[in-house]
Amino acid sequence: MSLELRWAAEADFDRVAEARLRCYAASPAEFSKYRDNIYSGQRAVIGDHLLAERDGQAVGTATSLSMTMWARGSAFPAQGVADVGTVKTHRRGGKSNERGIASQVMNELLRKARERGQVVSALMPFRASFYEHFGYGLAERRTEWVVPLSILPHGDFTGFRYATSNDDAQLIAARQRLAERGQCDFQRTIETWRFHREKFWNGFDMVDQPKPGGPIESYIHIQDIKRDDKTMVRVVDRGADSFAAFLRQLHFLASLRDQYSAAVMYLPGDLDLNRLLKEVQIPHRPVEHATARAYPFTRMQLRVLDHKRFLEGLHLPKNVTGKATVAIKETEGELNTLRIELSDGRMTVTKTSDAPDIEVTDVQWASIATGDSSATTLARLNLIRVRNASVLPVLDSLSVGPVPFSNQHF
Numbered sequence: 001m002s003l004e005l006r007w008a009a010e011a012d013f014d015r016v017a018e019a020r021l022r023c024y025a026a027s028p029a030e031f032s033k034y035r036d037n038i039y040s041g042q043r044a045v046i047g048d049h050l051l052a053e054r055d056g057q058a059v060g061t062a063t064s065l066s067m068t069m070w071a072r073g074s075a076f077p078a079q080g081v082a083d084v085g086t087v088k089t090h091r092r093g094g095k096s097n098e099r100g101i102a103s104q105v106m107n108e109l110l111r112k113a114r115e116r117g118q119v120v121s122a123l124m125p126f127r128a129s130f131y132e133h134f135g136y137g138l139a140e141r142r143t144e145w146v147v148p149l150s151i152l153p154h155g156d157f158t159g160f161r162y163a164t165s166n167d168d169a170q171l172i173a174a175r176q177r178l179a180e181r182g183q184c185d186f187q188r189t190i191e192t193w194r195f196h197r198e199k200f201w202n203g204f205d206m207v208d209q210p211k212p213g214g215p216i217e218s219y220i221h222i223q224d225i226k227r228d229d230k231t232m233v234r235v236v237d238r239g240a241d242s243f244a245a246f247l248r249q250l251h252f253l254a255s256l257r258d259q260y261s262a263a264v265m266y267l268p269g270d271l272d273l274n275r276l277l278k279e280v281q282i283p284h285r286p287v288e289h290a291t292a293r294a295y296p297f298t299r300m301q302l303r304v305l306d307h308k309r310f311l312e313g314l315h316l317p318k319n320v321t322g323k324a325t326v327a328i329k330e331t332e333g334e335l336n337t338l339r340i341e342l343s344d345g346r347m348t349v350t351k352t353s354d355a356p357d358i359e360v361t362d363v364q365w366a367s368i369a370t371g372d373s374s375a376t377t378l379a380r381l382n383l384i385r386v387r388n389a390s391v392l393p394v395l396d397s398l399s400v401g402p403v404p405f406s407n408q409h410f
């Protein structure tokens with residue numbers, strides 16, 4: 001029988017949990033964990049869980065979250081794709097006349113995002129090449145830093161204290177300020193915050209409120225981890241209003257040096273943390289002194305679903321003026337040829353049948369549009385086709401500013 005796809009009602013939640021258990025869990029004992037996550041409604045709501053069924057059996061599932069993403073100063077309705085899975089007995093089931101189960105689930109998720117008017121769809125992949133089949137490209141630059149506490153800068157952090165539930169409103173406001181300044185960062189509800197604290201993070205929340213009764217200028221969630229037989233403090237969530245507030249977070253971490261050997265932090269790929277340390281070197285050879293280690297990661301992938309709304313929403317540098325015709329080849333086979341005019345920091349986009357200056361797949365376009373890479377870089381790597389190189393500065397303006405970095409995992 002062909003696959004049936006339907007959006008689960010509350011009465012189906014046990015069935016969704018059972019399907020997730022069969023996709024991800026190591027044993028049936030984990031059922032209640034999956035069930036609780038779905039019923040808690042902290043992250044997804046009724047209508048967000050997709051079930052794929054065959055012969056009356058649940059064989060696949062996914063979640064479509066409704067989120068808000070900020071990019072270059074504007075908010076965009078976004079789909080957050082999560083929990084994509086096929087039960088272990090039904091994987092790689094694609095045949096010449098039918099696509100595999102997860103592939104059909106992904107197509108339905110994209111249809112749902114378009115129906116909901118979402119401008120982009122984003123996800124945190126297990127394997128990027130799988131999601132490239134559905135038009136998703138790299139859209140995050142992330143560095144994991146492992147920094148011995150002895151080389152962190154020391155200094156004042158007197159506003160630091162443990163967070164309480166009374167801080168929720170201020171925390172949400174601080175998180176919102178961060179999202180609005182960020183590139184491809186997501187707004188967070190207090191329910192989502194609680195969900196992550198309770199289900200995954202399992203550590204302590206601290207806030208920095210330098211003036212009693214004043215604003216919370218930064219927040220941090222820390223947990224203990226063991227690595228290389230050492231105990232380290234891992235920063236699983238953080239945000240800071242200003243550079244001074246970020247520095248106070250480093251001072252706070254430095255003060256923990258009697259308990260931990262190093263801090264593990266995740267920062268945007270364009271933040272050169274080593275330059276703030278007492279030893280700036282990231283060594284190219286074995287050394288005996290304390291130094292930082294930095295590991296670059298790609299993480300989020302994104303697909304732009306509504307090119308006009310996305311591009312016209314961005315606030316770009318005002319020093320470039322020009323036009324470019326870009327042909328974006330969508331995964332489904334459609335060619336979207338767009339006339340982009342940039343002036344006074346804003347793009348105006350119209351559909352055209354003119355010959356393109358640049359030809360690009362939706363996968364590479366995601367990286368250009370979000371500033372994960374630039375058109376010039378991708379042209380140098382032969383990943384996009386350039387017919388008229390004089391238009392490259394127009395597209396390169398998309399990569400001026402902070403690199404994409406999501407403070408929200410989903």
Ligand SMILES: CC(C)(COP(=O)(O)OP(=O)(O)OC[C@H]1O[C@@H](n2cnc3c(N)ncnc32)[C@H](O)[C@@H]1OP(=O)(O)O)[C@@H](O)C(=O)NCCC(=O)NCCS
Binds near residue numbers: 086095
């Ligand atoms: C990852 C996962 C969802 C894939 O499910 P699946 O149903 O086997 O996926 P599909 O069959 O649709 O696709 C798997 C591969 O078969 C290919 N395929 C699918 N249908 C095909 C067809 N008709 N013809 C040729 N190839 C096909 C896909 O293109 C894909 O190829 P790739 O290896 O090049 O990426 C599944 O393995 C899983 O649940 N894993 C554990 C949970 C997990 O990691 N989930 C991801 C969370 S982000």
